[in-house]
Amino acid sequence: MSALLDVRDLHTRFRTPSSVINAVNGVSFSVQPGETLAIVGESGSGKSVSMLSIQGLLPPHGGAVEGGKALFQGIDLLQLDKKEMRKINGAKIGMIFQDPMSSLNPVLTIGYQISEALREHEMLSRGEARRRAIDLLRLVGIPMAENRLNDYPHQFSGGMRQRAMIAMALSCNPALLIADEPTTALDVTIQAQILRLVRRLRAERGMALIWITHDLGVVSRIADRVMVMYAGSVVEEAGVLDFYATPRHPYSRGLLSSLPRLDDNVGEQLRPISGQPPDLSKLKAGCPFAPRCPYTIERCVRETPSLVPTGSDPRARVACWRANEIGAYHEQ
């Protein structure tokens, strides 16, 4: 099976007059068709910037992809010109953002915003696009959809807005849906509803999903695989069961041990690990997590560990000099 998305050695930097921010430093991962990859990591670890880089959606001033490949259905997205990229965005890759209030245009109706991608990519007429928008709103569970088409975002509740965002992202039946913290801004009950909705739609449509979150409770309920990012690098990737059973990177262990073990593990946020992530404009040689790591040895400060396969899963990877020792200890 060939990967739907195969990202290799992605580098993205923001250049300001006074400094260079190394936001993404050699990120590699792949997503198979129909698979769900969760990306976790502290704020500022480069999760959003990685996704925006792949889609050519970095803010127009300052940020730029400076290396790597992003093969989507065999085509390197990073080599496409803007026009070709636009044919993929919204059509083959759908995107949902964290805050459905600020991600919807306040002065355009929900119906207009949903039909927009359909009219752009499938050349539908206004009337056809409208009918499709009604179907989509029904699909995401908005009651009396035909009456809500002319509503503006502020007339929708938070949960309904996120449903509308999902309808919008799914309008052209994408092969990949990227969801950047789609439930963070919602309260716990609504979160659970949105999760169920996305799981159902994923199953019905067989689409792949990249789900960015801070919430390890959510990860266990939606993901097939987990990728952990730290300071713009991938530090661990594993199947979701393996990840919870034997986290190999000390940072992952930190994240998991700070996760309260509640039976209904809904909505538990990561408790911060002590210390601060490094300044991305002053990255030095050595493991970026070393200053906060309880297992640091001299080698960690000298040499940056590379991401290497680990364990029996051929796709599991970890970037830690002492991963084997830690893994062995953990399995006892």
Next chain:
Amino acid sequence: MLPGDPVMHMFAGQYVTAENMALARETLGLDKPIYIRYFEWLLRIMQGDFGTSIVSKRPVADMILSVLPRTLELAVAATLVTVVFGIPAGVLAAIKKNTWVDSALMVVVSLCVAMPLFWFGLIALLFFSVELRWFPVAANAGWSSLVLPAFVLGLQSACMIARLTRSSMLQVLGDEYVTTARSKGLSPWRVVTVHGLRNAFIPILTLLGVQASWLLGGAVITETVFARPGLGTMAVDAIRQMDFPVLQAVVLIAALTYTTVNLVIDLMNAALDPRIVYDTEASKA
């Protein structure tokens, strides 16, 4: 309030008796206390009677009606210049932020905002009419005589609008819904106009309303420089000659225009921004 006595002014340099002056005051109604005069004036205005000019003895309403179209024409043309040049320039500068296009536009804008209007008018007149002879110098000759005054009056506003459009667009283009729009694969034109400008336009419209109230002040200068008959020149003459009925009428028209324009702007704002809901609608919901 204007200092001075219109009656003294009327008879300046003539030999008049005190009785004559008193009589003149009485016919003009100037002997009554100011609040009585104000209410009398209000009553007459409501009946459509603007009085007669002290100087020309013509009905003020006629005088105003004869020049109003010229000033309106100038104001509309100037507003057109403001919108047609100011908004695209601002949008262009925002899209091309930190490039030479942006810098060049912003230098022009700063220069033109800093320039006094009368000076700008004179320079434009000298250059385009006297040197290049593209337009008539002073003018009642239809459209060509309108072009230069409209530019002189509208350009400064256009520059202010350009500056506001740029900053408003920059702010809006950084908003998340613009990223959403881009993530849908829309063309840059749609992203900038439908998603960007629709939102950025709300503060721009408000400034346009404020500028409408400056138009009359600007018209005074522009009409004087270009020797165009209009409300502006009429106001200047009225002040010079203490022709208070004319002046009162001009001020009234300025105030009415200002309130009307701002009402229209408020209605347009409500049409543009669905989050603005009037009380009646809110109570229905």
